Amino acid sequence: MEPIDLLVKGIGRLFTPPGNAPRYGAEMQEISAIIDAVIAIREGRIALFGPVHEVYQLLEGVEIRSTIDVGGRMVTPGLVDPHTHLVHGGSREHELVLKRSGVPYLDILDQGGGILNSVKSTRAASEQELYDKASKSLKEMLLNGVTTVEAKSGYGLTLEDELKQLHVVKRLNQTNSIDIVSTFMGAHAVPMEYKGRTEEYVDLVIDKMLPKVASEGLAEFCDVFCEEGVFSVEQSRRILLEGKRLGLIPKIHADEIVSLHGAELAGEVGAISAEHLLAATDEGLAKLAEGGVIPVLLPGTSFYLGLCKHARARDMIDKFNLPVALSTDYNPGSCPTESIQLIIMLASLKLKMTPEEILTACTINAANALGRGSDIGSIEVGKRADLTIFNAPNLAYLPYHFGINHTFGVIKDGQVVVWNGQITALERKKEETVL
């Protein structure tokens, strides 16, 4: 057998969902567990894993170039955060006060605040400023145990400023170990200069932005905020279908606040995922199931906006047999947190998901929401060696002891990038080398 580059030993408990496919409904509860495990890594991928005695037998006589001992800790696949608005300028702490005094999120947007406030800051920021700010967020995510993250544009809303955000995403992906998957979201809001002329803005997205983004290969997905007062179902359909024609896979912010039937649209256009879904109807959820659309739930957002309801995760899992995924929705307005571990806690308390379902939702189902189920999201031979090592005795401990970071270490593509809760010299060096 070829030499092993890194042997990860001393794994007290290894937990992973099985296989590459999304895990539907009751399958989300099925987690493979191995007590006293080892993982052998070659060329950044998992070469072997299993109980100590079995793997050691197979490795007899094989050269092992380096070994690390995780001291009996718990190991899972690297976490995947499939919905973030990572790159933006400025912050909106003043809106928290407004929201607490009862001003609704969509009213703040209608008055030129909310997303449009971040649009002003993002337009005013240089590419370097956006890069530096997002870089700090990425470090937080990595320290939280995330090894792949999606990042949307949507705070530029001119061709030039959307491209600026997407170029930052591209550069961050080159300089950080964490993988960043790019989504174009020119239809995140109607910019001030197009107020009352939404159709004309939709034309701009379709005629100017989508062709440029697609021809420069700057995004894999196209997303739309389908919401009352933002983009209608018909406008969202036009944008998503045109994006799809140009090779961008549809995603959709659907039925977050008002039941517009965005979930039905997701099924109709063959979206890979539909996000939020607090107000999705039973018919909408049935269409998601029919269309093989992954619901990406964002409990941090409903919690932070103080919405009285949360997405119906239990119905999605128990009645509609859906493969639920979870995400931070990290953004400067409705959910300013990079902490996937906070989301894990909210998924338990507010969405009533079990620890096993939560792991599935943050790994293989999230990976499939990004079209990467065969590469990441579970511990399987041949997949990327993306692993998170937790200072926790079992899965149930993660949502239980909340408000702290449980990550001890992170291995990304077979490299130790976080150890003892700190970014390693190796990761810092990578950034310096590329820059």
Ligand SMILES: N=CN[C@@H](CCC(=O)O)C(=O)O
């Ligand atoms: N709902 C629309 N977009 C973001 C919020 C962005 C913002 O408020 O800046 C979301 O997914 O929650």
Ligand SMILES: [Zn+2]
């Ligand atoms: Zn979002």
